[in-house]
Structure formats: structure tokens, C-alpha cells
Amino acid sequence: MNMYGKQCIMFDEGWSIMETGISKLKTILDGNEETSFKSEEYMVLYTNIYNMCVQKPPYEYSQELYDKYQECIKEYIGDRVLPTLGVKHNEFMLRELVKRWSNHKVMVRWLSRFFHYLDRYFVTRRSLPSLKEAGLTCFRDLVYEEMKSKARDAVITMINQEREGEQIDRALLKNVIDMFVEIGMGSMDYYENDFQDAMLIDTSSYYSRKASNWIVKDSCPDYMLKAEECLNKEKERVSYYLHSSSETILLEKVQNELLVVHTNQLLEKEHSGICILLKNDKVGDISRMYRLFHKISKGLEPVANLFKQHVSSEGMVLVQQVEDAVGNKAGNAAGAQEQSFVRKVIELHDKYLAYVNNCFLNDTLIHKALKEAFEGFCNKVVVGSSCAELLASYCDDILKKGGSQKLSDEVIEETLEKVVILLAYISEKDLFAEFYRKKLSRRLLFDRSANDDHERFILTKLKQQCGAQFTSKMEGMITDLTLAKENQNHFQEYLSNNPSASPGMDLTVTVLTTGFWPVYKSSDLRLPAEMVKCVEVFKEFYQTKTKSRKLTWIYSLGTCNIKGNFEQKPIELVMGTYQAAVLLLFNDADRLSYSDIKTQLNLVDEDLVRLLMSLSCAKYKILNKTPNTRSVSPNDSFEFNSKFTDRMRRIKIPLPSVDEKKKVVEDVEKDRRYNIDASLVRIMKSRKVLGYQQLVMECVEQLSSLFKPDIKLIKKRIEDLITRDYLERDGENPNLFKYLA
Template identity: 65%
Template sequence: MARDSGYGIFVTTKTELEVIEWDQGWDYMQKGFTKLKRILEGLSESQFTSEENMMLYTTIYNMCTQKPPYDYSWQLYDKYREVLDEYITSAVLPSLRNKHDEFLLLEFVKRWETHKVMVRWLSFFFNYLDRFFVCRRSLPRLREVGLTRFRDLIYRVVKASVRVAVIAIINKEREGEQIDLALLKNVINIFVEMGMGQMDAYEEDFEAHMLEDAAEYYSRKASSWILEDSSPDYIFKAEECLRRERDRVSQYLHSSSEQKLMEKVQFELLVVYSAPLLEKDLSGCRALLRDDQVEDLSRMYRLYNKIPRGLEPIARLFREHVIAEGITLVQQTENSANDQSSNGSGMREQVLVKEIAELHDKYMAYVSDCFMNHSLLRRASKEAFEVICNKTVAGSSFAELLVALCDNILKTGGHEKSSDEAIEETLEKVVKLLPYISDKNLFAEFYRKKLARRLLFNQSANEDLEKSTLAKLKQQCGGQFTSKMEGMVTDLTLARENRTGFEEYLHSNPIENPGMDLTVTVLTTGFWPSYKSFDLNLPAELVKCVEVFKGFYETKTKNRKLTWIFSLGTCNIVGKFEPKVIELVVSTYQAALLLLFNTADRWSYSEIFTQLNLNHDDLVRVLHSLSCAKYKILVKEPNTNTVLPNDTFEFNSKFTHRMRRIKIPLPPVDETKEVIEDVDKDKRYAIDAAVVRIMKSRKVLRHHELVVECVKQLENMFKPDIRAIKKRIEDLITRDYLERDKENLNMIRYLA
């Protein structure tokens, strides 16, 4: 046998067994527990030696491994809990009872750390009991029992007071006071640990109350700030508060609280006061946009982007502001157009397009830089410019104004005297507005008309710029949109080759030479705008030219028919006036009329009408340009500014001019009505084609679904009118392309 010098208990060996009675064994253990309590309470007591540790462990081991009735495992399991309860009741609870605020928290943390140390020591002493007896009977492990006793006897008693103290300290920090962050973190970790692997204790006993208090705190702050501060100042404070709350989570709160806390603070600071904050007269969202406060707008976006549907009011205000700015520009242009002192017809409207292009660039930069290209703000910008770019300005559609500006920029001698790079940049900005126009077909037709004049009359400043602009249009609207325009440019290249061939033909056939310079441009009908073709009675000089070119062209091809568009032709003729000889640059119509005066000095309107075979409107324009406009090549009787069927005209031999070469323009023709009619006709064809295409693939479709599908197919080119689609459907039914189902009239069938 061996005797321990410290306790006087005999330890049995495997070779010689001696039963340990309960009282004897437990008395020995009690002495060890008493020493442990004194050490934990900081009283004068020496630390356990390794021999003492082993003796206490072995005593429990022996008491658990003795044969019945001396197996005291159950009694020891119960005594383990009693030891903890006695220590908590006698030492821990009294130490907490009279403490408050930070002192309570310090003691609470200290007692929890002490309790964990005690549980570790006891778990070592009772290790054999925990490993075998507890496991075999599926009882709670000793460590779990230790945590449960702290939770039931201490935590549940003081948790309300601890929570109040913690929240009070958090609010002190919010007000700028220095606090013990480590202490707070330790206390909050106890709330987490009391869940014993779950978060319910932390969430129910602390987090829910902390969130409620945070909401109340920031509600008080917000109600004060919204009255005192400008929107930028308020937003700055809100962002700072959110940043500090996020720091609090990382410093001492549990990470699971971050989203909940952020949502609470965001709601109180940003959601509750959203309307008054964003719509403040002198500093709200509109004012920030007006004053280009990019940094404040970015901050506003950052905050409201994190709130569900938080950006919706910002997007609405952004849209309204952009529309208001655009409408202001339109109204200023309207007022300028109505002002008789306005400089230059149509120039102010072209300036408007540039201003709106600049406005578009400005606010797209806002969308990109301030609003991080968010889809909601992109849509708001799109909707705003759709409103602006579909306004009628001084009687002209925005599509016409876009075309007029492009035409002015691309023309030779236009008002754009900048470098090619600057012109490219301006065209880029202008073309970006095209997607917002609801009726792109109208733009395409106007642009084609202007492009045709530039190409045919050699008015383009730069062919590369023309091609570059077409490439931009193609990128915005697709290849189908620009296919005819690209065909026009290609036609001009082929026409130059034809001219070279014609010159070679005349050189090799001198007998065919008409005796004057002749240039013919051959165009492909499908690419170019439709032009009226009249059987003009050409003078003999011009008849010879036409016949010579026909002979040449027939050597090139036999399968094509030439249709002469004399309205597009120009002639250089020599006018022999008494003062001097002047070269006149005129249209083919004007030339044909002037050449009549080689055979007679005086002609009546009716005689000219018969000789030329022109219609009344065209003849009036030609006569007006030669007798009533700037250059009076003809003298009209009576001398009025209106051409009437009873008028007579005489060659003005006294006419003179300081220049030796003058161009006599025809009065401009308003092509808008004609273009709109052509576009409307094309729309009908497009709707018919879309309906047939849809029905051919679907065979049977409800009437409403057919209309919706048709709108989807056509909306990239123009915004189709629902009534127009329904009318075209009825027309196709009449023409036996479609039919209504006899049993269900809402169903449409395709007839193959």
C-alpha cells in the first residue's frame, strides 16, 4: 500500500484491492473541491501538484469501477452538478447581486471565465465518469452540464441587467465617448455561448433588444437632422452612422447582426424620411442634379442602392429632372422660332439638337459615374430622352431636326468648320439620340433624301465622313436600317466608273460626240428615294445628249431600262446679255425653258406649258426662279411676284451681275408631307409582312397575341399604332391571307 502524504487516503493497486466507501471517497474529493474554490476566488492557496491531480482523478476512477453496490457513478454524476450549484450560490451570485453598469459587466465576464476554468478542472477530475458512464447512458456531458448550470443559475438571473448595461455603453460610444471594446466583446460572446451551439440566446436575449434600441436612437437623430440639415449633410451623416455601425459589428457584435442592424439604421435614417430628404427644395435630388453635385449624388446612390426599391424615387426624380431640362431647351427653341428677329431659319433648331446631345452625354455620365450604370437609372434616362426626342419643335419632328443637323455638318461649306475629329465627335453624339426616336423609319427616309442630294450634287465635305456616319447608324439600328443608304454610296462609285467608260466611248467614237460636256449618273432604283419622272420635251441640244448616252449604255447592258430623272439634273449654259456674257448654273428644267428663248424673245405661260410638257406646279417654280426671284433673267408681265397662267415672259437682255458665273436656285420644296406619306406606306407594308411572317410560323394565334407579337417585331424601327395593326389584320383577312376561326372569332388562322 501507498500513503499520500497530503490526504491520508489509500490507493488500491491492481494486485491488492480495497473497497472505497462513499463517505470516505467523497470526503477526500470535497477537500480537493474546497482547494479549487479557494484558488478560483483568489484566496491564499497553493496550486495543485501533479500528484494531487492524479490522486483526485484516481479516486473518481476507483469509485466508478468498483463492483456493485460500491459503484458510485450515479452519485458522482449528481454530485458534480451539486458542486457547481453550491459554488454558484455561495460565491458567484452574491458577487453579482449589487453591481451595476460597467462594474456588473466586468464581474459577469470574470465569473464566466472562472466558471469555465472550474468546469475544465472538474472535467479532468471526473474524466473517467464522462468518458464511460455518461457515454454508455447517453447522459449530457459534464461540460454541457457545467454550462447549463451557469446559464440556469446566473445568466437567466442577470441577463436583463447585463443587456441594459451593454446597450447603454453602445449608446455612449455612438455619442463619441471612449469605451472598453474588449469588455463589450467578451460580454456579447457570453450571450452567444449561452446558446450552446445555437444563436437563439444571443438573438432573443440581446440582439432583438439591441436592434430595437438602435432603431429608437436613430429615429430620434433623424427627426432632428431632417429639420436642421441640408440633404447632402444629412446623407453624409447617415453614411457615417452606417459605417460606424458596421465597425461595431466587426469590433464586438456577432457578425450575424450586421445585415439586421444595417437594415434597421437604413430604415430609420433613409426610408422613413426618403420623400422629404430627396425632394428638399434647395438641396434635394433635383438641386444636386441641377448644381452638378457629383460626389453627393454618388453618396446618395450608394446608400439607397442597398435598400430594397430604394432607388425608385431617385430614378423618378432623375427622370423628371432630365425631362424638365430637355423641355426647357425645346421651349426656348419654340420661342426663338416664333420670334421674327430669330437669326437663320432652322439654325436654332439645329443648335437644339446639339444641346440635347450634350445633355444626353452629361446625364449618361451621371448614370455611369454616379449611379454605377444601374439598370433602373439607365431606364429612367432612356424614358426621359424618349419623351424629349419625340417632341415636335417649331412644326418639325425631332427626326427631321436630327437629319438637318447631320446634313449641315456633312455638307461642303456647311457651318461646321472644325477638324474631322471634332465633326466625328459631334456626329457620334447626335447619332446616339437616334435610338430614342419612336419612328426611326421617318429618320431613315429624311436622311436618305438628304444623303441623295449630297451625293448627287457633290455636296459632301468628306466621303469618309459619310461612310463613318453610316457605320454609326448601322451600329445603333442594324444593317437593315442602312442597307439602302450604303447602296447609294456604292452606286456613286459605280457611277464614276460609268463616266470614265462614257468618256472613253466618246473618245473612240468622235462622231457620237454631242458637242457639249455631258455627265450622267446611273442609279439603282431600289436604293434611292422615289423621284417623279416626267416626259419633259427636251430642247434639240439636250435630246442629242440623251441619245448618245443611250447608245453607250446599250453597249454595256441590254437588260436594263434607263429612266431619266430630269428634275435632278443641272446645266451650265451661257447667257449673252448686252452688258456682258454670264455663265448660268441652272437645273435641267430651267435650262430647257431658257433655251426656248433662242427661238423667240417672248413666250406666254400657256405656250411654255405646251412646249415643255411640265406640270403646273413645277413650271410655276421654274418661272418664278427666273423672273421673280433674285436673278431676273426673264421679265414678266404683269410685274408681280406671283406666276399666273395669263402671264407673259420676255428675255431680259439688260440683265447683268458683278459675277461672271451665277447659280440660279429653284424655290425650295417642302418634302415633309411627301416623306411622311411614303413612310406611312412603308409602315403598312412592314406591318403586313410582320403579320404574315408571324402567322406563317405559328399557323393559329389569338388576335391579341398576334398584335403583341407584331408590336415586338416592329418596335426597333417604329412604334406601331395598335389600331393600324388591327386594320392591317382585317385587310389581310379580306385578301385571304388569314381567316377567323368559325368557332372562336378571336382565333386567327393562316391560309397557306
């Protein structure tokens, strides 16, 4: 008897009550009982367990009930489950397995409710597996371990059937795979070890066979279509029945077999590889290539390398074309070819930048490949000229009046913007700046600029690309011209207020700020009296404006309009100041020798020969030369050609062009020496002590945005700074330098 006076329930008696409920549960699971447990039935079974567990020892049956709970599950598995599974195969076996797993979960759920009191106290106190865990472990040990290999193989077979286009029962596969997951009771080990590993090996094998066949018979676009379709279907497969954790590793396996293994063979296919696709503007295929390869670790590297090689070779073709076209043609033809070359380079950049932005979604690796390709051929010498010079000439042609390209304002600005983008690839940006400044000065001083807005537009773009210092002188030049016009208006007012100061002719003077403009050659030209008076008048005016500024006259940039009184008709001659000075000498003499002209004008031979060539040996023979040869020599003599005439009443007498390239390059090299010196001093001033390698590296880095410094030149400049007491070598380590304040 217990303390409440109730009679103890003996184990056999209590268990016979439980057997009634368990028997009904088995009948329900077999599908022979439609009604579930009523609440009264459930309470009888629950209370029975409760009573058997709370009795005093030796009638407290918790351990026995816990053991009996597992025993009855195992018995059911042995009697009802394993026999039915053993006789079925493939898909039928999977259906039975899913059904039995589902039934088992129902059985465990009901039994653990009946035995719930065990879970609340006994299991917790003894740290035993819960009823649910113990129940599922029974299935795992007896059914799952027996059937897992067959189930895995059957599932893999069905997956491969689906890959081959057959219809399969996806819901069935999902249920089987869910069993692999659930059997781990929170751990993915069973799913991964018993199913996923084998499935991945089979997947690799499957796609390896497919790829070996496709890579031989399919073109690159066709192969990529198949690869993309396979990857999409595998992703879809995961969403339908595989566990989501499989997606990444499964797709990696497929990518590896279809793409990684065959990367080079695919991309370099002779008639359909990436180069052919780029050449034929196959935008869709290139986009697909990016979609496929960017998902692979380092997958875009071979794509980027081939992209770079292709763009480089296209660029070198343009270089070779212009070399071949120029050949032995005259200068004007060469100029046209150079303009055409820059235009084609811009078109090439437009084409491949569109690929980078649209097909490769501005991927940094592909962008770098484009940059390196253009840097390669944009720093080649093309028909004797650097690309820095060619770009400056191209801009000049667009911006000057009467240029070869007749473009709308919108197209001009677009084109200028593209030129500035190309400039980013040029290593000698300082050389471009000097050529550009030289040509800008000619456009401004000789009124050849077609549009001030365009001039300012490109300077804004250059400033954004290269910094304010890059364009400061150029902006100063444009501002100078505005101030010069105001100055000229003030000069006209001065003359109208001082009639006695009249220069005797129309005079326009452009005053420039020395630091902004290129260095021009100034000579001690002995001006004719008419011109001397002009200079004096302007000097007097300018002194009323400022006393602190000194005027240096650059006669080589001046132009004169003089009237030639020829026998047939007077003709207005437009020419340079030097040419006008020569002709004005013939107002006082019929014939002058070479040495007479040289003495009177105080000119050097080099300048005088050019002047006399333009006036006596070129298109317009204003002077007759004796002897009548095509070149000028010191023994020649000259007289005014009074019989000269032309159908025009106003003609321009050009001077033979001078190759200014050498001078520009010399100026740039001189500036580079100054820049290197300044950089070295800046670095040493902040660091105080620095090793040779580090100093050179920092100097190169500082100046790389403007030009690529030559290491030998840096070494020379370091030596020069040592001799000028800016730096000194360390006494013990000759590769260590100290800054001398």
C-alpha cells in the same frame, strides 16, 4: 473486495480526495494560488474518479459523481459568484460578470478533465449532457438568467454613450456579448432573444429621435453625410464587439429610421433635394445618395422617379425654348434654332448619362429612368417637326460641305455617335431613316458631302444600333456613287474612242440603282435638241455595257452650266436641267408666253411656275416678265433679259425650295403598311391559328424597333389581308384568325 483483490474505495473516502483538488481549483480561481495543477496531482484526481467508476456495484459511483460534479459547481456559484455580482452595478457589474464567466469556463475545463472518465463511458451510455454542457448549464441557470436583463441594459447604455461620442471599453462589451453567444452552446437563440432584440428596438428608437431632429434642420447633403457616418459607425461597431450575424439587421434598422421613413421629405427638400443637386452638378452628393439608397430594398425607386421627372422637365424646357425662339421668325432662323435644340439635347444627354455612369454606377433602374425621360420629350413635335426629322437635319448639317458647324474630324465622329445614341429614344426610327436617306442622296448627288469617311462612320454606328436592314439602302447609295464614277470614266473612254458619238458638250451621267434611292418625281420633259443628243449618246454607250437594264432619266436631279451672252459680259449660269431647258428655248425666240413654254417643254403648271419664278422673280432676273409682278400666272409672257449683269462671272440660280416633309411622311406611311402586312403574314405563317390580341401584341413587338405601330392601322391591315385571302376568321370565334397557305 473486488476481483483483483484490491479494497473498494468508499464514496466519502474518494470524494474527500476530490475535494482537495476542487479546493485548490477554487483558490486558483480566486487568484490566491499562482501554480496550476502538476501532472502528478492531475493523475491522482483522474485515477481516483476512474477507480470509483469501475468498481462493481454497489460500489460503482458514476451517477453519484455526475451529480456531485454539478453540485460542487452550484455550490461555488452560490457561495462565491452571486454574492459578488449582487453588489455591483453598470460597468462594474459587467466587469465582474465577464470575470466570473471566464473563471467558470476555466473551472468547468479543469473539472471535466478530472471527471473525464464519466464523459467517455457513463455520459455516452446514458445519453446525458456532457460534463462541459452540464457545467455551463449551471452557470446559465443560476447566474446568466439572474443577470441577463441587467447586463443587456448596461451594454445598451454603453453603446448609446459611444454613439454620443463618449469613449467606452469596447473590449469589455465584446466579452459580455461573447457570453451571450457562448451561453447558447451552439445556438444563437440566447444572443438574439436576450440581447439583440432589445438592442435593435433601442437602436430604432435612438435613430428615430435623431432623424426627426436632423430632417428639419439639415439640408439634404448634410443629412446624408450624417446618415452615411452613422451607418459606417454601426458597421464598425459590429466588427468591434457585436456578433457578425447582427450586421445586416442592425444596418437595416438604421437605414429604415434615417432613410426609409424620411425618403420623400429628404429627396424633395426645397432648396437642397435631388433636383437642386442635379441642377448644381453636386456629383459627390449624388454619389452619396446612390451609396445610401441602393442598399435599401426598392430604395432607388423614389430616386429614379425624381431623376426621371427632373430630366423630363429639363428636356421640356428645351422644347419650349425653341418654340418661343422660333415664334414668327423666318425659316432660316427656325433652322438655326432647331440645330441649336438638337445640340442642347445632346449636351443634356451627356450631362445625365455621366450621372448615370459615374454617380449611379450604371444602375439599371436609373438607366431606365434616363431612357424613359428622353423617350418622353424626344418624341414631341418641335416647331412642327418630329425629332426624327430634326436629328436627320442635324446630321446633314454636320456632314455637308459648308455646314453651320465647323468641327474637327474627331468631334464630328463623337457628335454623330451621340446622335445615334439619341436615335434609340425615338419611336419613329423609320421616319428618321427616310429623312436621312433623302438628305444623304442630296449630299451624294450634288457633291455636298464633306467627307466620305464620316458618311461611312455614321452608317456603321446606325447598323450597330438598328441592324443591317436599317442601313442597307444607304450603304447601297454610297456604293452606287463609287460605281457611277467608274461608269463615267468608261463613258469618257468610249467618247474618246468614238469621236463621231460626241454629245457636243461636257456630259456627266450618274447611274443609280432604283431600289436604293428615294423615289424621285420623273416627268415627260420634252428636252431641247441639244440635250436630246446627250441622252441618245449615253444610251448608245450604256447598251454596250448591258442590254437588260432600262434607264429612267430623273431630270429634276440634273445640273447644267450654260453660258449667258449678256450685253455687258458673258456669265456662266449654274442651274437645274429644267431651268436650263427653259432658257434654251430663248435661243430661237425673243419672247415666249407662259403657254408657249408649257407646250414646248410639256410641263405641268406646278413645275413651270417654280421654274419661271426662279428665272424672272427671284434674286437673278435672267428673264423679263410682263406684267412685272412678283408672281407668275398663265397670262404672263417672258423675254431674255440681255441687260442682266452681276459682279461675278459665275452664278448659281437656285430653285424655290419645296417642302418635302409631306412626301417623306407619305412614303413612310406607305412602307409602314407593307411592314405591318409582312409582319402579320410572318406571324400567322408560323402560328397557323392565333387570337386577335395575341396577333396584335406580337406584331407590335416585331415592329417596335422601327416604329410604334398604330393599333387601328394593324386592325385595318388584318381586314385587308382577309379580303386578299391571306387570313380568314374562324367560323365560331370572330376573334380567332387562321392562316391560308
